[in-house]
Amino acid sequence: MSAQETLFYVFAGVFAVLGLASGIAILLRRRLAPGTPTATQDNLEARIKAWWIMIACLALAFWIGRAGIIALFAFISLQSLREFISLTHTRRGDHHALVWSFFVFLPLQYVLVAIDWYGLFSILIPVYAFLLLPMAAALGEDTTRFLERAAKVQWGLMICVYCLSHVPALLTLPIAGFEGRNALLVVFLILTVQASDVCQYVWGKLCGRHKLSANISPSKTVEGLIGGVLTSTAVGAALWWMTPFLPWQAALVALAINIMGFFGGFVLSAIKRDRGVKDWGTLIEGHGGMLDRVDSISFSAPVFFHIVRYWWVA
């Protein structure tokens, strides 16, 4: 089966799952006794509706191909960085550093993916942005909370741009016997990690009893975490046929990225709690902001990229 055909069937399968989820939501709505509060049901329906739109955007990007996937993730980075910096304390003196972040480092990082210059791609933000941004900020002549501000801007770039750009960078990995099929690695990563998020939510709602950390995320439960990670690891293992992995390898890789994904959501929740907000934004109805949706991908993408690069790239 060609990569195009495989992608077609995978997306057809995902749309079928979404159809099933919408059907279940309709049944749940019918079973609600009149007069019961519907907040959870409304949120569930909004989430499913948003999934239709998100999967449609992904399908469009994959249909366009390499340029579509790179452009989609550049946009996701832009929106995530907006949300991150909007909630972060910066001062007037940081303006130049922010202009550099949004208009130079963000686009340049994705250009490097597009032209496949791995050497610079891997150090642009951790080294050059790291050195240049505090220089720009220092020229703003404002020392108030300087280290804290510089660290926050760097953190935003790392999470929202550097880490996320490892998703389209999967397209550049030369894997023997897997040529022309790298888009399927992107699909594997997104499906596995997002399945983990969804399964954690579903398991948590169905049988969540023990709060994992009431301080950081009131909605995360031990049952949700274990059920979600195990289910989505099984999902990852079941997707082995579209990857260069053997089934047991696919399961291990899926487990690793699901654990990373969980901690992505967990760490960013800690930042949200500190800032006193529930969501990063309001772009995606039912889910919150863009960063609420991709926090798990941000943490798992570099690890997935390195696993594939270390063991599968000759």
Next chain:
Amino acid sequence: MSLLARGVGALIGGLARLITGVRALWRGCAPEDRLRVYFANHNSHIDFILVWASLPPELRRRTRPVAGADYWLKDAARRFIVNDVFRAVLVDRTRGSQDGGPNPVDLMAESLAGGDSLILFPEGTRNLGDSPLLPFKSGIYHLARCKPEVEFIPVWIENLGRVMPKGALIPVPLLCTLTFGQPLTIVPGEEKEAFLARCRNAMIALAPPAD
């Protein structure tokens, strides 16, 4: 309004919304077609554009910003924007009515009498420091005295000062939130200081917690 002015208005409003992703939270009132004075914190020259852009289109046509003549009359482009597009009420901040200029409060009251709501920045000038609000000028009090039937709506603009701080040429696309609070009206016999403090507290109450 000329077609060009209307087009430029739509373009500026659309651009402002695109860059700032502005979200309007009508927490204390609904966007209704009533005679109102929206008063907001002032961090940037484009504050009034964002307030204006987050009103529903039918209200925008009946709402005029109050802007500083010294800044907005400097060149032809600014004059066109402020006079033709936004029909701003221009007040001269560099000279008082003693010097023979028209009284700013009279100009604002005239606009209200003509059926147009106002967007006003009671601090009078941009707040470029670290305090959340500068002391208010007394204009808003005199306006409330002379138009006691008008609703005064506190508005908090969050983040716009960071999108385009003083002296910046390039805006950074941070997300802005506008929160509209509960309408205030002046109580008969209310002192100036009491009314200004009430306005100020109503605005501060809309601000997110400082860190």
